[in-house]
Amino acid sequence: MRILLAFFLAAAPVFSAPNTAVESRIQKILNRMTLSEKLGQLQQLGGPIEGSSQLMDLARHGKIGATLNVRGAKNLNALQRAAVEGSRLKIPILFGFDVIHGYRTIFPIPLAMASSWDPSLIEKVSRLAAQEATLDGLRWTFSPMVDITRDPRWGRVAEGAGEDPFLGAAMARAYVRGYQGENLSAPDSLAACAKHWVGYGAAEGGRDYSTTEISERTLREIYFPPFKAALDAGALTLMSAFNDLDGVPSSANPFTLTKVLRGEWKFPGFVVSDSNAISELIQHGIAANGAEAAQRALTAGVDMEMHSRLYEENLPTLIKSGLVAQSTVDEAVRRILRVKIALGLFKQPYADETRTSHTPDAAARKMARWAAVRSMVLLKNDGKTLPFSKNLKRVAVIGPLANDTAAELGSWIGNGRLEETITLLAGVRAALPNAKVIFASGCAMSGDSDAGFAKAVRAAQSSDAVVLALGEAGDMTGEATSRAFLNLPGPQINLAKAVLAVGKPTAVVLLNGRPLTLSTLTQRAPAILEAWQPGTEAGNAIADILFGNASPGGKLPMTFPFTLGQVPLYYNHKNTGRPAKDDDHYTSKYIDAPVTPLFPFGWGLSYTSTRLSNLTLSPQKITPDQKTIVHVFVENTGNRLGDEVVELYIRRRAASVTRPVAELKGFQRVTLKPGEKRQLKFDLGPKELGFYGLDMKYAVEPGEYEITVGTSSVGGLTAPLSVSN
Numbered sequence: 087m088r089i090l091l092a093f094f095l096a097a098a099p100v101f102s103a104p105n106t107a108v109e110s111r112i113q114k115i116l117n118r119m120t121l122s123e124k125l126g127q128l129q130q131l132g133g134p135i136e137g138s139s140q141l142m143d144l145a146r147h148g149k150i151g152a153t154l155n156v157r158g159a160k161n162l163n164a165l166q167r168a169a170v171e172g173s174r175l176k177i178p179i180l181f182g183f184d185v186i187h188g189y190r191t192i193f194p195i196p197l198a199m200a201s202s203w204d205p206s207l208i209e210k211v212s213r214l215a216a217q218e219a220t221l222d223g224l225r226w227t228f229s230p231m232v233d234i235t236r237d238p239r240w241g242r243v244a245e246g247a248g249e250d251p252f253l254g255a256a257m258a259r260a261y262v263r264g265y266q267g268e269n270l271s272a273p274d275s276l277a278a279c280a281k282h283w284v285g286y287g288a289a290e291g292g293r294d295y296s297t298t299e300i301s302e303r304t305l306r307e308i309y310f311p312p313f314k315a316a317l318d319a320g321a322l323t324l325m326s327a328f329n330d331l332d333g334v335p336s337s338a339n340p341f342t343l344t345k346v347l348r349g350e351w352k353f354p355g356f357v358v359s360d361s362n363a364i365s366e367l368i369q370h371g372i373a374a375n376g377a378e379a380a381q382r383a384l385t386a387g388v389d390m391e392m393h394s395r396l397y398e399e400n401l402p403t404l405i406k407s408g409l410v411a412q413s414t415v416d417e418a419v420r421r422i423l424r425v426k427i428a429l430g431l432f433k434q435p436y437a438d439e440t441r442t443s444h445t446p447d448a449a450a451r452k453m454a455r456w457a458a459v460r461s462m463v464l465l466k467n468d469g470k471t472l473p474f475s476k477n478l479k480r481v482a483v484i485g486p487l488a489n490d491t492a493a494e495l496g497s498w499i500g501n502g503r504l505e506e507t508i509t510l511l512a513g514v515r516a517a518l519p520n521a522k523v524i525f526a527s528g529c530a531m532s533g534d535s536d537a538g539f540a541k542a543v544r545a546a547q548s549s550d551a552v553v554l555a556l557g558e559a560g561d562m563t564g565e566a567t568s569r570a571f572l573n574l575p576g577p578q579i580n581l582a583k584a585v586l587a588v589g590k591p592t593a594v595v596l597l598n599g600r601p602l603t604l605s606t607l608t609q610r611a612p613a614i615l616e617a618w619q620p621g622t623e624a625g626n627a628i629a630d631i632l633f634g635n636a637s638p639g640g641k642l643p644m645t646f647p648f649t650l651g652q653v654p655l656y657y658n659h660k661n662t663g664r665p666a667k668d669d670d671h672y673t674s675k676y677i678d679a680p681v682t683p684l685f686p687f688g689w690g691l692s693y694t695s696t697r698l699s700n701l702t703l704s705p706q707k708i709t710p711d712q713k714t715i716v717h718v719f720v721e722n723t724g725n726r727l728g729d730e731v732v733e734l735y736i737r738r739r740a741a742s743v744t745r746p747v748a749e750l751k752g753f754q755r756v757t758l759k760p761g762e763k764r765q766l767k768f769d770l771g772p773k774e775l776g777f778y779g780l781d782m783k784y785a786v787e788p789g790e791y792e793i794t795v796g797t798s799s800v801g802g803l804t805a806p807l808s809v810s811n
């Protein structure tokens with residue numbers, strides 16, 4: 087017997103419980119709306135507002151459902167007054183903006199936050215971001231970006247939570263809870279928008295906006311779960327993606343936008359297109375003109391159009407000609423009004439102008455610093471190079487990014503300010519006020535000039551320790567920044583070779599927004615700290631770790647390949663019929679490179695050491711609808727306080743369809759005192775053990791599982807679990 091878990095998939099999201107009073111109120115508004123006013127709600131127009139009388143005029147005529155990139159309580163209130171006091175039906179506008187990793191206080195990029203494996207941290211950080219953004223009059227963010235990504239060439243990996251659906255789902259839930267808070271109608275509640283629905287991260291060649299071909303099973307098991315988690319957490323909106331998905335672009339795909347989203351998941355909120363994604367259906371080649379693009383998008387299930395205005399321009403004719411039903415327009419308007427009512431916009435449409443958004447205060451900076459510390463991943467630490475002593479007298483800080491604020495903030499920096507950002511150099515100087523700290527940039531981020539190497543080498547020679555900051559420039563990651571190479575840009579690797587050859591204790595600090603190919607660096611550098619793009623408090627957080635005020639405990643949310651040719655390379659891959667064997671030529675591998683990564687998913691060191699023991703399952707035999715309780719002990723075997731992330735993976739070696747060699751199904755980050763031993767507990771039941779079988783139905787099939795508990799996706803303790811009827 088297989089337990090079909092339809093209930094699990096159909097569970098309605100938090101805010102969805104249909105409220106008859108709200109629904110009848112919506113219907114009353116709808117009944118009074120003209121077609122022009124209805125189409126006005128389906129349109130999201132961009133800012134800025136300064137000098138734009140057009141936006142005010144459109145608002146006054148009820149022609150704007152939402153805006154993006156208009157900011158400032160005063161500006162937004164002026165626009166809102168035009169709608170609420172000037173238009174016939176006084177429907178409030180929803181003000182949106184990309185609050186991706188902070189608004190004024192900038193936190194680590196989402197890929198870094200995922201490295202913390204700490205959803206509670208993400209919730210706190212998102213709550214603060216929501217408070218700052220709503221202070222500026224905003225009530226909607228185009229976040230979280232929950233695209234699963236297996237290809238580091240794609241620059242937008244920086245914005246997501248990496249390659250795993252379980253970790254991605256945990257992060258998605260946390261962002262939504264943080265942004266929207268306990269009460270959607272509170273003035274500091276920021277509507278979430280899970281994006282980009284769906285499959286955008288699987289862009290062929292890692293090229294942004296490129297084609298995706300994803301099987302239904304992979305969609306359901308890899309790409310959907312973070313979105314489902316966001317909606318189950320109550321996300322009010324979704325953003326449809328740019329990509330062609332198996333021949334039907336995601337912004338005109340009835341399967342994903344209606345069958346799954348509405349039919350299976352009962353999503354009651356609304357879908358906004360990505361910027362101009364509807365007009366791009368013409369480029370995709372599924373629409374000959376704007377009218378066909380509007381018809382395909384709206385009837386597939388995209389409710390609001392961002393930037394392009396094809397709905398307003400074409401729907402009157404499409405409705406008149408019967409190509410689009412009036413009811414389709416009404417349903418889109420209904421969803422948008424439902425969200426606006428849930429946010430309390432009809433009751434309280436205006437922002438409080440007396441409370442303007444402020445520079446990051448001490449509390450915000452403290453949280454940004456802590457978030458950055460929690461997000462950093464110690465990749466290598468030979469000979470306990472780190473932490474450095476706080477009593478160092480002479481330190482060299484070398485590298486083109488050591489004093490570069492843009493590289494520390496990364497992309498989508500909202501209302502953040504470069505001048506409010508602590509550089510790595512400033513952080514080291516603040517941590518060692520009595521030391522002589524020498525700075526040498528060493529090289530540029532492009533070209534091949536070694537003109538700066540000599541000064542950098544001299545700085546290293548005259549110091550007791552070296553901090554070498556390498557990575558990517560701030561504009562090398564984010565949207566439209568796909569890279570065909572994953573190496574350190576410019577002459578950085580040659581600078582690193584020259585500085586490391588000096589032979590002083592050296593710690594490499596990476597400031598980057600994607601996994602890079604670092605095999606040459608890793609051979610030479612004794613210590614490597616992945617700091618990602620740590621945000622406003624970057625320098626202080628890095629110094630906290632370098633000098634031992636904090637211990638690194640992050641883990642990689644994305645695989646670091648040994649070389650570019652292995653990409654896409656991810657931990658939860660299939661076994662194939664010929665898994666790689668060194669002693670068997672005819673197996674799945676390369677003749678000129680390993681098949682294993684440089685650093686695997688889930689990898690990360692700390693300044694202490696830990697041991698796992700006593701893995702037990704109780705019971706070891708279950709029926710498909712039961713669960714087992716997994717217990718394991720984790721012990722701090724070192725002499726320093728430290729963190730460990732204990733990760734639980736499952737594997738099936740035989741089922742009705744092939745299964746990955748490992749699937750993350752649980753994790754816990756713990757802080758342990760020296761010598762402390764703690765027992766951890768994980769539940770494993772249908773939600774974790776099920777998968778889409780041969781009939782594409784989600785079920786737990788009878789069979790044998792291997793349960794592995796480790797501190798990365800490689801190695802660990804394993805125990806069997808048997809499922810039978």
Ligand code: GLC
Pocket residue numbers: 154184228281360361565
């Ligand atoms: C961009 C991005 C999307 C963003 C939107 C609004 O093109 O794809 O993530 O939210 O436009 O800025």
